[in-house]
Amino acid sequence: MLDLLKIRADFPILSRLLNGKPLAYLDSAATSQKPLSVIQSLVDFYSHSNANIHRAAHGMGNEATSAFEEARAATATFIGANSPNEVVFTRNATEAINLVAQAWGRAHVGPGDEIVISEMEHHANLVPWHMLAKETGAVLKFIPVRPDGRLDMEQAAALFSDRTRMLALSWVSNVLGTINPVKELTALAKKRGAMVLLDAAQAAPHFALDLKDSGADFAAFSAHKLLGPTGVGVLWGKEAVLDAMPPWQGGGSMIRLVSRDAISYNRVPWRFEAGTPDIGGVIAFHAALRYLSSLGWDAMQAHEKVLGDAALKRFASIPGFKLFGPSDMTDRLAVFSFDLEGVNCQDIGALLDSMGVAIRTGNHCAQPLMGRFQVSGMARVSFYLYNTLDEVERAAQAIEKARKILGMAAKS
Amino acid sequence: MTQALPPALRARVDELKAIDDLTEKYEVLIEMGRELKDIPAEMKKPECMVHGCQSLVHIYSELDANGKLVFHGYADAMIVNGLLSLLVLGLSGLTPREFLAVPPDFIVEAGVLKSLTPSRVNGFYNMHEKMKVEALKHAARLDAAS
Numbered sequence: 001m002l003d004l005l006k007i008r009a010d011f012p013i014l015s016r017l018l019n020g021k022p023l024a025y026l027d028s029a030a031t032s033q034k035p036l037s038v039i040q041s042l043v044d045f046y047s048h049s050n051a052n053i054h055r056a057a058h059g060m061g062n063e064a065t066s067a068f069e070e071a072r073a074a075t076a077t078f079i080g081a082n083s084p085n086e087v088v089f090t091r092n093a094t095e096a097i098n099l100v101a102q103a104w105g106r107a108h109v110g111p112g113d114e115i116v117i118s119e120m121e122h123h124a125n126l127v128p129w130h131m132l133a134k135e136t137g138a139v140l141k142f143i144p145v146r147p148d149g150r151l152d153m154e155q156a157a158a159l160f161s162d163r164t165r166m167l168a169l170s171w172v173s174n175v176l177g178t179i180n181p182v183k184e185l186t187a188l189a190k191k192r193g194a195m196v197l198l199d200a201a202q203a204a205p206h207f208a209l210d211l212k213d214s215g216a217d218f219a220a221f222s223a224h225k226l227l228g229p230t231g232v233g234v235l236w237g238k239e240a241v242l243d244a245m246p247p248w249q250g251g252g253s254m255i256r257l258v259s260r261d262a263i264s265y266n267r268v269p270w271r272f273e274a275g276t277p278d279i280g281g282v283i284a285f286h287a288a289l290r291y292l293s294s295l296g297w298d299a300m301q302a303h304e305k306v307l308g309d310a311a312l313k314r315f316a317s318i319p320g321f322k323l324f325g326p327s328d329m330t331d332r333l334a335v336f337s338f339d340l341e342g343v344n345c346q347d348i349g350a351l352l353d354s355m356g357v358a359i360r361t362g363n364h365c366a367q368p369l370m371g372r373f374q375v376s377g378m379a380r381v382s383f384y385l386y387n388t389l390d391e392v393e394r395a396a397q398a399i400e401k402a403r404k405i406l407g408m409a410a411k412s
Numbered sequence: 413m414t415q416a417l418p419p420a421l422r423a424r425v426d427e428l429k430a431i432d433d434l435t436e437k438y439e440v441l442i443e444m445g446r447e448l449k450d451i452p453a454e455m456k457k458p459e460c461m462v463h464g465c466q467s468l469v470h471i472y473s474e475l476d477a478n479g480k481l482v483f484h485g486y487a488d489a490m491i492v493n494g495l496l497s498l499l500v501l502g503l504s505g506l507t508p509r510e511f512l513a514v515p516p517d518f519i520v521e522a523g524v525l526k527s528l529t530p531s532r533v534n535g536f537y538n539m540h541e542k543m544k545v546e547a548l549k550h551a552a553r554l555d556a557a558s
Contacts, residue, residue, distance in 0.1 A: 019434045344489035346467050346533065347442075351491075354434035362466050362532075377466065405439055406490060 002295060002303045007386050010035040010291075014386060021356025024391040024398075029174055029202060029335045029382035030360050031224045034288070038227055041287035045280040053279055054253055054270070068279055071286035072269070078289045079219070080210035081236055088235040088242070088269040089277050093201040094124040096220035096235035097168070099272060100197055101128035103248040104218075104241075105166070108195075111137030114163045116189065118143040118151055118180075119372050120173045123365040125199040125220075129168055138165070143185075145372055149176040149325035149332075157188055164194040171203035171219075175364045175378065176325030177335035179203070186215040195241070201225060204234075205384065206304065206333055208297055217241050227292060228285035231278040242268040249274040300385045307383045307392055308334035314396045320403065324373055334383035337364070340399070343406045345379040351402035352379075357395055417518055421502030428522035437524060441494030448497045451486045462542045465535030467492045471500070473546040480505050481550065483543060487535070495524070495536050499543060508551035516540045 008014050011033045016023050025033060045067075051060035053068045069084070076084040090096045109115065115129050119142050133140050141164075143156040160167075167189035172179050186196045197218040200209055204221035211219050218241070223232035237245075247254055247265050251274035256264040265271050292300075308329045315321050320341035326332040340348060349361035361379045363370045370376060381395050417425060424444060431437045451460075455472055462469040467489035474482050483500040487493040498519070503511055519525045519536055530537040 020432075344467060346489040347491050349533070351435060351438055354438055376468075401435075405435075405442065 002299050002385065004303075004386070004388055007295075008388075010037070011386055012036060012039075018356040018358060019354050024357045024387075024394045026381045026383060026387065026391065026395055027358045027360050028205075028384035028387075029225070029380065031230065032205060032227050032384055033386065034227055034229065035291050037291055038229065038284050038287045041284040042229060042280050045283050049283075050280070052276055064279055064283075067283045067286070068277075071282045071289075074286050074289050075234055078293070079204070079234070079236055080208065080212050082212050083239060085239050085267075085269055086211075086236055086242065088237065088272045089282055090220075090233035090235055090272075091231055091278070092224075092233035093199065093220040093222040094128075094233070096218075096233045097125055097197065097199065098128045099235055099248050100218050100220075100237070101132045101168075103245045103272070104195070105129075105132040106136070107246055109133075109136045109138045109165050112163060113138040113165045114141055114161060115139070115166045115168065116141045116143065116156075116159050116164055116194070117168050118170065119145040120149075120151070120176060120178070120366065120369050121168075121170055122174050122199065122201065123367070124201070125168055125170055125197075126368070129166070139163075142368070143169075145176075145369065148327070149173070149178050151178075151180055151185075153181065153184065156185060160188050160192045160194070162192055164189060164192045166195045166197065168197040168199065170199040170201075171209075172200075172206070172333055172335075173325070173366075173369075174202050174335070175337045175366050175369055175380065177332040177337075177382075178325055179331045179333065181331075183215060190215060202333070202335070207301065211236050223281065223285040223288065227288035229278075229281040229288075232281040232285050235272070237268075239268065242272070245272075247271050247274075251275045295385065303385060304334050304383060305329050307387055307389065308332070310389055310392045311336055311381070311383065311395070314392055315399070318396060318399055318403065321399070324378060335380065336382070337378040337380040339375060339378055340403055340406075343403065345377045347406050348379045348399065348402050351405060352395070352398045355394075355398045355401065357398045359395070417514065418502060418506060420505070421498065421514075421518060424498055424502055425518045425522045428524060431523075434523075437522075438491055438494070441498075441524065442490045443494075444501075445487075445490055445494035445497045447501060448486060448493060451484050455484070456486075462535060462539050464530060464532055464538040465492065466532045467535065469496065469535055469539060471496070471539060471542050471546070473543070473550070475508075475550050475554075479507055479554065481508055481511055481547060483546070485539070492535050492539075495519070495534060496539055498522075499536075499539055503543065508547040508554065511547045512544065512551070 051064040053065040073084045144152040196216040200219045200221040205226035219236040224230040254274040322339045324337045345361040362377045460470040460472045469487040471485035485500045
């Protein structure tokens with residue numbers, strides 16, 4: 001079991017006030033808060049170890065390079081990669097997906113080829129493929145989302161063809177919280193010889209990815225959603241696949257030899273890391289991985305399930321509360337998007353904020369999904385390892401109060 | 413040159429300023445928004461739309477016989493509509509030049525927003541910008557006529 005008191009003491013921001021009220025931070029699906037060990041790691045790096053990596057002639061450069069590469073090795077272990085060479089550091093999950101869409105995509109996708117995504121994709125896993133399709137004459141195909149917030153597996157099976165080159169799919173929906181059956185879908189794609197990229201931005205913070213056993217070729221996620229700093233993303237790719245890919249961005253570090261007429265490129269993963277990366281951020285991400293590992297997945301998942309079960313039950317008692325996504329915790333995470341009948345989600349967000357409850361509202365960078373459910377926006381409450389049952393209740397009471405305020409003021 | 417807030421706006425700002433609790437401020441703001449009448453369907457057209465707002469907001473204006481601005485507008489979210497009511501009801505009745513001389517930082521003084529930075533969520537900045545464009549248009553027309 002998680003020691004919530006101790007954990008919450010590790011996150012200094014959780015003891016602040018928001019609009020004069022104790023903060024209930026229920027927006028971790030947007031970005032997680034950071035424990036002291038991560039914050040301290042950034043301070044330590046810039047206080048004692050700051051130097052550029054892979055090039056300095058001095059000892060500090062060696063220290064920084066070692067710490068950076070240790071972070072890569074730790075990331076590889078954390079996500080179940082075969083080797084650190086399968087881990088490319090990017091700015092965020094979005095950049096990781098763009099890297100694949102452009103470096104791999106331009107080399108392998110042509111007119112009439114098909115890219116399969118789903119209706120529930122975050123724009124980060126939609127726009128790069130849309131751009132590639134537009135550029136190459138390929139076709140985007142969307143796996144439909146059922147009314148219960150799960151993918152329509154029957155229709156999905158029919159979408160794959162011998163022209164399918166890529167399945168790019170969110171492992172967990174940032175809106176619906178649905179955990180998608182990625183293994184089954186990966187198998188469908190593989191039968192057709194297609195590549196598979198998993199957008200693991202919402203998955204990586206909550207369960208072990210075991211990527212080498214996933215059947216996928218690529219996965220992408222952002223450090224900031226799993227206790228790490230902003231500015232660091234991870235692209236995982238099978239080494240042989242990465243190795244066969246042409247470079248993407250050009251610059252320092254990604255080359256081996258440069259003359260006026262010819263350039264030879266570095267081996268992976270450095271081939272895809274042009275320029276100075278966020279060294280301090282990557283090293284602090286290592287501290288985040290250490291923190292998560294010290295808690296253990298089992299205890300974290302058990303705690304998040306308790307929060308999720310309680311939230312589902314309590315929210316269902318709020319009149320007019322309409323949940324989008326699965327109504328039980330079997331294949332979902334504790335991310336709850338909802339609508340209150342007749343109320344603009346923006347008003348809910350502002351009122352909850354005024355009560356110290358931080359949530360997100362809007363289209364959640366998933367406009368096609370908003371269209372699928374015929375809403376312009378949703379309010380979203382998302383829980384993480386540091387949240388409490390008390391915060392579930394605070395959210396519910398704040399929603400009830402907002403409903404009352406907005407109902408009383410309802411326009412005639 | 414800036415000038416004192418018009419009385420209708422001053423009263424609203426003072427009322428909001430007197431409330432410490434943000435939830436209560438919002439309640440009052442929502443009530444203020446109820447004073448705004450919905451605009452005719454034909455005015456909910458792209459030219460009247462305020463861009464950069466999460467909610468759907470329309471604003472348009474006209475000059476009355478005395479050369480004073482009359483603003484109309486409506487938002488589909490209640491708190492934004494309350495903000496809009498401050499602008500529309502508080503700043504109508506001024507000449508375009510008078511309007512342009514009123515800085516929009518009264519919303520910070522009222523304690524509703526912490527800053528005037530553009531925000532998709534509250535839309536205040538963009539709503540005010542839209543009104544500025546309207547005022548400038550009328551001012552140019554008046555200048556050309558004189």
